[in-house]
Amino acid sequence: MTETTLKAKELHPHLPASVEVIDCTLRDGEQAPGVWFTTEEKLRLATALSKAGVSALDAGFPASSGSELEALQALHELGLSASIAATARPLAQDVAAAAKSHADEVFLFMPTSDLRLKETLGITRDRATTVFRSGAEAAAARGLAVNLVFEDATRSDPRTLIDTAEELRRHVPLRRLVLADTTGCAHPAGMHQLIRSLTDALGPGTTLCTHNHNDFGLAAANTLAAVGAGAKAITCTVNGLGERAGNADLAECVAGLTHLYGVEHGVDPLALPSLAADVERASGVATSPIKPVTGFNVFRHESGVHVDAMLKDSRSYEFLPAAWAGRSSEFVLGKHSGTSLVRHLLTCAGVPCDDALVARALGEVRDAVERRDKAAHRQAHADLQAVYRTLLSGYDAAALVERYRGHRPSEGQVER
Structure with missing residues (x-):
């Protein structure tokens, strides 16, 4: 156990020894505008997630369409070690669809805030x-x-x-109670307090879980704060894929649980890069090079001061070890490089060098980089924007309106 994880246990006396990791990529991830997965993609991703050690898969909303129902049935046939869950409203038709999908469990959701109950559903709390x-x-x-x-x-x-919660658990045994930060408006201190309040009131027999959105960039932080307060289950998605700014990211949460909290989770970190790549391909949503854990640049170093320190001890600038996530540290020659990297490269190649040669070679590198045309950068940006406008556009709304322009309901039929 590292000094950091020991400190975490001192700061968070309610920290659990282990947590369940529930992945929502196949359901909430697919709800990102313009994103959809084929059944084959869902089966492949579910298999990879299960093999990686994810405890449960929030795999779809079977009442929403026949294809969703069929995909869940196909997932059941795989016999994965991960539990397969269906999401449903607490309505008879939704529950029936969840049962028909052969799901192992169900995530029943209902708004709990006064705003949502009154303004969205128009019903009382009772x-x-x-x-x-x-x-x-x-x-x-x-x-x-x-x-x-x-x-x-x-x-x-x-x-x-x-x-x-007290009213409902009197009538039905609960697998988990999931607290959703639906609009991503929570902050870590507030999340910690919420988990503590419910744990103190409901007792350890109720497993609390959080579902955090990333509208303020705090989804992973709020997830870890919930665990620090005693939550024994978390939800997340690969690459943080999800509605609006997305959800808590699987790789970030797993890395934090391991290296910051020392909490067991059962997920194989070596599977994280391939999962990220698979979801990126299937969703069409590219991730940032600086995305934590799985981003292209996360373990690459250019700054001369940084590289000099890294060559002496990789812990200097990589608290998160590259090898833990199946990655390796890389050094990049660029504008900000220093003599240490140039000397290291030449020496490793068997080129005898003195200070004068190293200085000359470094000057050539910097000059060459600064003379490069940035047109390729601008074109790459334009290409990516064009791809997003095409792949994530969804069905053409104008075409839908035009198709049904002039439509009149049949006699006795009411438009809704």
Whole structure:
């Protein structure tokens, strides 16, 4: 155990020894605008995630379409070690679809904030709890393990969350209670306090889980804060893929759990680069070169001061070891390079060099880099924007309107 993880346990006395990692790439990741996976892609990604050690897969919303239902049924046939879960509203038709999909468990979601209940659904809190209970009982009766997802939990009164959870668990055994930061508005201190409030009220028998969105760039931080407060399960997606700014990223969360908290999670870090590449290809969403853990540039160094230190001890600038994630440290010759890298490269190649030769070679490198035309950079940016406009555009809204322009409902039919 490192000094850092020992310190984490001192700072977070409620830190669990291990957590369940639940991946939502096949469901929430696919909800990113313009993104969709074929059944074959879902089967391939699910197999890779399961082999990597992910505990459960939030694999789809079977009530939304026939193809979603069929994909979940096909996932069931794979016999993966990861539990297969379906997402559903607490409605009879959704629960029936989840059961028909042969899912092992279900994530039943319902808004819990006053804003969502009043403005979106137009129902009272009592009515919402009744609907939630009915759906949970129906799911349990069909043999599905029940996870309750409190949507918009971070904009809800914690007391109402506690009351709702206590009411529902009296009637249905709960696999997990998922607190969703649906709009990404939580911050780590608030998340820690929310988890502690519910744990103190509900006791250790209820497994708390978080589902964090990344609108303020805090999804991974909020996830780790929840674990620090005692949450024993987390949700995430590969590459942070998801709606708007995405979700908590699988690689970032796993790296943080390992190297910052010393918490077991069961996920093989060597699988992270290939998972990231697979989801990038299937989704069409490129990730930033500076994306933590799996980004192209994460373990590459150019600055002369940095490289000099790295050549002496890689821990100088890589607290997260490259080898842990199946990567290797790389050194790049560029504008900011120093003499240490030039000397290292020439010496390794068997070229005898003195200070004068090293200085001359470094000058040539810097001059060559600064003379390069940046047109390729501008073109790469334009190409990427064009790809996004094409791949992530979805169905043409104007074409849909034009197709049905002039349509009139049949007699007795009401437009909705």
